[in-house]
Amino acid sequence: MKQDLKNFTQEQLREIFKTGGFAHYRAKQIFAWIYKRRVEDFESMTDLSKDAREFLKKNFFVSQLELQNKETSRDGTEKFLFGLDDGSAIETVLIPEGTRHTLCISSQVGCKFKCTFCMSGQGGLKRNLEVSEIINQYLYVVDLISPKEITNIVFMGVGEPLDNFENVLKAIKILMNSSGVSFVKRRICISTCGLIPEIKKLIELNLGVKLSISLHSADEDIRSKIMPVNKKYPLGELLPTLKAFSKKERYPVTFEYVLIKDLNTSKGDAIKLAKLLSGVRSKLNLIIYNASFLKYRPPPKEQIDIFTAELKKRGVFFTLRKSKGQDISAACGQLRAHWQKGA
Ligand code: SF4
The missing domain is CATH 1.10.150.530 (DNA polymerase; domain 1)
Structure with a gap:
């Protein structure tokens, strides 16, 4: 065959x-x-x-992906829906920001980790993507926007990339190969909910790719409630692993923290977050939740102000942003799909 x-x-x-x-x-x-x-x-x-x-x-x-749909947001974000041979579909998102073009790639059809705020996790895992299905997301979009180039790749689409470790690793090796795409390793980022054994494998491999953690709470109990993976891989074990990653790669780990009303935005939450991040070489991205999914709501301005003021007081640097592509349901990040209804 x-x-x-x-x-x-x-x-x-x-x-x-x-x-x-x-x-x-x-x-x-x-x-x-x-x-x-x-x-x-x-x-x-x-x-x-x-x-x-x-x-x-x-x-x-030599396979190619079949484009089923493409939408463009008012902010320029583009969402691609690709059909797969087995009738599944995957999404890829292109986010232009000045001269940067970041491609947000999917790694699985669905996801098994069932984070309570995420639509991707609600239906469970259908299957891992093949290496070719990962690579073809990049190739389709880079051909489309040529002569412009994709400057950054983030594994933040649907699925947990480290749960499809072997195929994601092969895809990254292909993308970085100097005979072909020759993509700069520091411009590839893997975003994970915190699978400790696979992060340890990444430390061993020393690939040079960046790592981003979907954190969303610095409290073990709250995180376990919204991200069941925390029961298996609690923050108490995850943080030392991330410190080891940062030390080996000589690069900070990025933490993604979505601000959700009455869930993780109190002064106490900020104090816990500041303590958690102390001693870790890290970057912190705060993302304002601005949709409505199940019981989750956007935080009022006062909550955001109290939370960010406490972080500043404690010397924690952060970026604060809203997700891109809201009007086309293309908010990027591990949380991308939770902005959608019926994704
Ligand atoms: S946030 Fe990530 S790990 Fe959690 S269910 Fe969604 S895709 Fe899976």
């Missing part, structure tokens, strides 16, 4: 070609055709021998 060429790293292709009796550098040439020159027809890969092209035709195909 033919396999999707985009599911393979260059190292894997090298092995496959070697086994097929071809020179190992064929893998590098193929990477250049597909990921640099954006040529996907084997016959057009003119520096490959006829035999190598026949080998490719016999054993591989």
